[in-house]
Amino acid sequence: MAVREFGRFMCESLRHPGGVGAIAPSSRRLAHHMVQRIDWGSVNTVVEFGPGTGVFTAQILQCKRPGTEFFAVELNSQFVATLERRFPDVTFLEDSVANIEALCRQRGVSEVDAIVCGLPWAAFSDRDQTAYLDAMMRVLKPGGHLATFAYLPGMVLPAAHRFRRKLRSYFGEVHMSPTVWLNVPPAFVYRCWR
């Protein structure tokens, strides 16, 4: 990742600590774990939630088949500007994932096979966690995949435990990756199948 994108991330994380919910962009190692268990051969539509400066976006572009529909939803306008410069061929929608159903409809997408999600779940209230998960379930097809991550030190927070319980109630299968130590701070991936 270029110094410019790293600088943009740090700047936005200071300006909107609750919305960004991270002190640094994810590492490429974590990004690799995010996309590793997705069955890319059968993914026709993939959506990214909260791409930030695009660490996971780059991995998705490497893995997805050429014909696979792909777009990303990012709330922060500065990140959207950075992403559009970095990935001119990808569609970035400046919006909240709370509106994912309407965004899919606008793009003629009826269901999504996989969601790669960088949202800072432990920074969200109970209400927001539920609202975003409910919104996600309205578009994720049965058998569909969610990859999302949590910071290891963040697991001391009640919101992080609440989110883990919610994942188990929303998804048929929830697996955790090994800890990715090469990330600031160390993190792990929740791999969930609906």
Ligand SMILES: C[S@@+](CC[C@H](N)C(=O)[O-])C[C@H]1O[C@@H](n2cnc3c(N)ncnc32)[C@H](O)[C@@H]1O
């Ligand atoms: C922890 S950062 C992760 C960024 C990037 N995926 C990474 O791993 O480096 C969380 C991202 O989610 C975005 N975000 C937070 N709430 C959002 C929402 N309701 N809808 C869309 N994006 C959101 C933030 O602006 C930020 O880019």
